[in-house]
Amino acid sequence: MRLAAAAAAVVALASSAAVAEPPAIDIQNTCRYAASAMGQLLGGGTAGNDQEICMGSEDRAREQLVKDWSTYSSTDRSRCVRTRGYLPSYVEWLTCLEMERDVRKMNFGEQHPNAAMTLPIVRYGPLW
Numbered sequence: 001m002r003l004a005a006a007a008a009a010v011v012a013l014a015s016s017a018a019v020a021e022p023p024a025i026d027i028q029n030t031c032r033y034a035a036s037a038m039g040q041l042l043g044g045g046t047a048g049n050d051q052e053i054c055m056g057s058e059d060r061a062r063e064q065l066v067k068d069w070s071t072y073s074s075t076d077r078s079r080c081v082r083t084r085g086y087l088p089s090y091v092e093w094l095t096c097l098e099m100e101r102d103v104r105k106m107n108f109g110e111q112h113p114n115a116a117m118t119l120p121i122v123r124y125g126p127l128w
Helices: 002-018 027-042 047-071 074-080 090-105
Strands: none
Touching: 027 047, 047 090, 074 090
16 A cells, blocks of 8 residues: 555656656757758858757757746646647747736736826828
């Protein structure tokens, strides 16, 4: 009985540790394809430099994700963090998670009673 309880505790601990940080992805592969695509789009020969820039951005995004991982809701994490279907990217995941969090903080529909509202001036132009 004690052995079963201990095994259950280990499994529970392992499963909670599995969501303690973002999943690991192959950023070299992602950056290689991204740099190649940019080279094809722009017709340049900077794929090596583009790949280095991409790797740096991905490393910084992963560090930020690890740091803030526990602050993101499980719903947002499951919506934003997709390891299949396209080239996964820590930068994309971080952007998605930050947008989800920030939109939730905006409190739509709740206006301060003393807040002034300024509407934009609309002028008719050549497109109208």
